[in-house]
Amino acid sequence: MPQFKVLITDYAWPDLDIETSILARNDAELVIPRGKSEDELVEAAAGCDAIMTNWASTTAKVIAAAPNCRIVSRLGIGLDNIDVSYCTEHGIPVTNVPDYCVIEVAEHAMALLLGFARNVAHYHERTKHGVYQLQDGVPMRRIAGRTLGIVGFGKIGRALADRARAFGLRLLATGRTPRDIPDDVTWCPLEQLLAESDFVSLHTPLTDSTRHLIDARTLGLMKPEACIINTARGGVIDQEALADAIEQGRLAGAALDVQTPEPPDLSHRLFGHPRVIVTPHAAFVSAESLDDLRRRTAQQIVDRLAGKTPENVVNPQVLAGR
Secondary structure, three states, X not given: OOOEEEEEOOOOOOOOHHHHHHHHOOOEEEEOOOOOOHHHHHHHHOOOOEEEEOXXXXXXXXXXXXXXXXXXXXXXXXXXXXXXXXXXXXXOOEEOOOOOOHHHHHHHHHHHHHHHHOOHHHHHHHHHOOOOOHHHOOOOOOOOOOEEEEXXXXXXXXXXXXXXXXXXXXXXXXOOOOOOOOOOEEEOOHHHHHXXXXXXXXXXXXXXXXXXXXXXXXXXXXXXXXXXXXXXXHHHEOHHHHHHHHHOOOOOEEEEOOOOOOOOOOOOOOOOOOOEEEOOOOOOOOHHHHHHHHHHHHHHHHHHHOOOOXXXXXXXXXXXXX
């Protein structure tokens, strides 16, 4: 019988071969819950020594159900589905993979920008319905010389800026702390960025301060011809306010890869609007990014169970003096 048990709350790939192989070499086995509800996760957590979680809500109740839990590892970047405060209070390190899918999300955000600006998604949809007509789309403008505002200038925001330069976009950025800002990027307050940008791309985590950061007030600052792009978290945008702005012609449209909730109700007026592009939380995906994510997260678990310090501990104070 393996020495350790590791709960994996959920996963978004076809199999668990990578995780099983890495854990098995280190005398650990995976525990797979019957479902993703809190009660089902609590049931599965009993007797586990570690928890891996992708999207499932990993609450204090779930973590407490595993009194021997030595680590909670996020299969991703954001930590809003994990009760990090509870973990810190009980001396449990929490890890993530902060540089995971940086390239993929930056590429996807750029693709959404191009798809919107050049009417690609609109023309594609109309062609599938038998309409092959240039005049059916809204007038297009050259991308070069227009302004891209990047909200959240971390790894992904910077990677997007690198790609946007090739298209001749003027670059604005805002975030928590301006550090090492490239000479061709203008750092400015959110209000100025929204007012001046033709495209606004969101790359912030979902926190109390960023929830509905884009609401009726902030949408009102944007140009009527502007587009907002969201590959961060659905909760950063007030969905009803966004729908109102687009329907009333106060915003040209949106390109959304993330929603609240997920999966969303696709009958909602926002998703049926012809000036809204929607992808199913696909920005992070590539064969390369998923392989790297799964291996590194499994190794974080293994290192902790072996008494080593895993990479990317987000609450390092729990390891102080140990």
